[in-house]
Amino acid sequence: MKIEETKIQLVHNPTAGAEEHEAEHLMELLRTAGYKCNYSSSKKKILKKVAADVKYIAVAGGDGTVRKTILTMLDKKLKYKRPIAILPLGTANNIASSLAIEENLRLNAEAWRKEKFQKLDIGLARTRKNEEYFVESFGFGLFPALIKWMDEKPSATSEEPDEEVKQAHNALLHLAKHYEPVRASMVYDGREVNNEFLMIELLNISRLGPKLQLGKADPGDGLLELIAVKASQRPILIKYFEAIVAGKKPVFPIKSAQVNQIKISIDTKDIHVDDELKEVKLPTWNISILPNMMDIILTK
Structure with missing residues (x-):
């Protein structure tokens, strides 16, 4: 049975992680998991625009990339507020580790469909x-x-x-x-x-x-x-x-x-x-x- 595609916005740090964490590999992994991605690099102006039908904002990077994405959303007065999915690619990954977020990227993406959310102050x-x-x-x-x-x-x-x-x-x-x-x-x-x-x-x-x-x-x-x-x-x-x-x-x-x-x-x-x-x-x-x-x- 074909999985219905869910549209997400991917914010990616292209300098984080190994070769398998490059943009094309991440996009393919997410497509295989049933997601249609709009891509943006964290090294450029992120979240310039988020389509109305985007369900999640996925952040592929370390703690700095997660923070940059969240602060950008705050700066826009949460205009593009969506649930955030973290794909941890950094050195420490303190935010992801504190929330026991799966390090295996494939299992991580597949788990989003359970829609289990944690509020973040x-x-x-x-x-x-x-x-x-x-x-x-x-x-x-x-x-x-x-x-x-x-x-x-x-x-x-x-x-x-x-x-x-x-x-x-x-x-x-x-x-x-x-x-x-x-x-x-x-x-x-x-x-x-x-x-x-x-x-x-x-x-x-x-x-x-x-x-x-x-x-x-x-x-x-x-x-x-x-x-x-x-x-x-x-x-x-x-x-x-x-x-x-x-x-x-x-x-x-x-x-x-x-x-x-x-x-x-x-x-x-x-x-x-x-x-x-x-x-x-x-x-x-x-x-x-x-x-x-x-x-x-x-x-x-």
Whole structure:
């Protein structure tokens, strides 16, 4: 029996993945699964127009491509809002992994017909002059330092994704030992916390950076997971990263808290928004959650 074709919009990062992840191979895979594709490259202006009969927006790439697609939809005030199907082709694939999305692309595409959806919240961080949206996480300290290190290190053309992840784990261990803590004040749930911190993270998903599961954040519960590591907790953090570097899978040892809004005043210009490093002069941020902004298609 012939499968009735469903029209989808494919947003593809042509530099992600191996040869079998090239545009023509992906289009053939999706055609075989019963989908008719409109193609757009993430390297060009994506979602310039989405046909009325497009049912899903499929994103083939890593976390950055998923984020770019979602932020483009937000920028267009959700004019082209459709459920998003993720075909994970990146190095970390934290968004897909947090949602247990199938890595096998054929099985992934076939599962879309079950129409099992997950609501996705979007984080919003504001100063008086800045406004940043995030899908994965927003934070200060160790992870902006890691992104800076990765941006500055020489890149090897033959570097395998797993090797890149291992290098990032080693860099985090080094930073955990030597990073200079920053003074911060946080106000949430009617209380104020003042201390020196090695890292402060607001997670919208459970995974962060180089494939690290730091929490249990549910991306559709209207809450963010706050992870704040004090300077006094440095030995605990070092022990955790030592275990990671040794190839173990330890549970992150520092207790988190759930918040739907938080005010942070912090003595640093360096922040990260998902996997992007930012430099902002104003020290006070108001961070909140925009609930149920997107639907993600689950595959398991």
